[in-house]
Structures are given as structure tokens and as C-alpha cells.
Amino acid sequence: MNHHQKRKLDRIIEISATEDLSEYGELLNAMKKGLGVPFFGTRRLAAAMLKEIIGDISQIEFSKNDFKPKQKTAPVFEDVNDGKVKMFLNIGKNHRVMPGDIIKEIVRRSGIDGKAIGKIDIHTSYTFIEIPEQYAEIVLLSFDNVRMRGVNAVMEPAKKKKDIKCD
Numbered sequence: 001m002n003h004h005q006k007r008k009l010d011r012i013i014e015i016s017a018t019e020d021l022s023e024y025g026e027l028l029n030a031m032k033k034g035l036g037v038p039f040f041g042t043r044r045l046a047a048a049m050l051k052e053i054i055g056d057i058s059q060i061e062f063s064k065n066d067f068k069p070k071q072k073t074a075p076v077f078e079d080v081n082d083g084k085v086k087m088f089l090n091i092g093k094n095h096r097v098m099p100g101d102i103i104k105e106i107v108r109r110s111g112i113d114g115k116a117i118g119k120i121d122i123h124t125s126y127t128f129i130e131i132p133e134q135y136a137e138i139v140l141l142s143f144d145n146v147r148m149r150g151v152n153a154v155m156e157p158a159k160k161k162k163d164i165k166c167d
Contacts (some may be wrong), residue, residue: 006053010052019145020109077136078160079080084118086158089127095149097122102129103151109142110135128158 015021033040079086091097099120107114118130131139136157143155
């Protein structure tokens with residue numbers, strides 16, 4: 001497998017693991033129904049898409065181990081208080097974002113109950129959001145490759161405020 005093909009496959013695996021593909025699933029179902037072969041249509045369509053994207057693989061040897069996801073280190077949540085993790089989002093008032101927009105996006109992507117989301121503190125160019133500790137990693141992972149108000153939204157664990165000591 002050449003470098004270009006490997007890069008494309010890695011990107012496909014990353015997208016399948018991290019992005020919301022529901023619209024593409026609907027398109028795939030419509031294409032499958034158009035073929036009139038619902039029993040094996042999805043697999044056949046996926047194989048056709050890989051052939052179109054990757055090209056000829058007849059001379060390539062591969063195994064399932066070639067496609068294991070790369071181990072990522074678990075995120076470190078520094079600012080935890082009363083079972084809630086404070087998260088940082090690089091979107092704020094300048095982006096015309098409201099608390100409801102943020103809640104809707106979190107719920108849509110992560111599937112958690114919007115009522116579980118705690119305080120949302122919107123500043124000029126960023127926002128702090130409190131997420132229950134048990135959902136923090138799910139929310140963080142689900143916010144990969146998100147656009148809000150035309151901006152690449154980046155969510156990360158908030159850094160804990162450093163105590164300023166006065167002598």
C-alpha cells in the first residue's frame with residue numbers, strides 16, 4: 001500500500017470514528033434502495049466507494065491489524081468541582097452564539113441529555129461549559145471537527161485557575 005492510499009484509509013477510519021455521519025447514512029440507504037438489493041447493498045456500495053477513492057489494491061496485502069485505531073491518551077480534566085468538569089470552547093459572544101446553540105450542538109453530537117449540562121458562561125471570544133464528569137470524555141470526543149457559526153469549534157478541558165499568591 002503506498003503512502004497516499006494509507007493516508008486516505010487512515011482518514012476514512014478517523015472520520016468513521018469521530019464524525020456525525022447520519023446524513024451520509026441516509027444517502028447510503030437511498031443508494032442501496034436504488035440498487036434494489038437491500039441484503040448486500042450497503043457492503044457493495046462501501047466497497048465501490050473504497051475502490052473509487054483508493055484505486056487498485058490487487059497487489060496489496062493487508063490484515064485487520066493494519067486498521068486498529070491509534071491509541072490516544074486519555075484527556076486530563078483539571079477543573080472538576082462537585083462532579084462537573086469545566087470545558088473550554090473557542091466560541092463566544094463575538095460569534096453570536098447563545099447557550100441554547102451550545103446545548104443543542106452538545107446534545108446532537110454526544111447524545112447526552114441537555115438537562116445534564118451545567119452552567120454555560122459565554123465570554124467575548126470563548127465559553128466555559130460545565131459537563132457532568134461521567135459525560136466529559138464523550139462530549140469532548142464528539143466535538144471533533146465541529147463547525148459552529150462558520151468557525152471551527154474547538155472544545156478542550158479547561159485549565160484550572162492558578163492561585164495567585166501575594167506576599
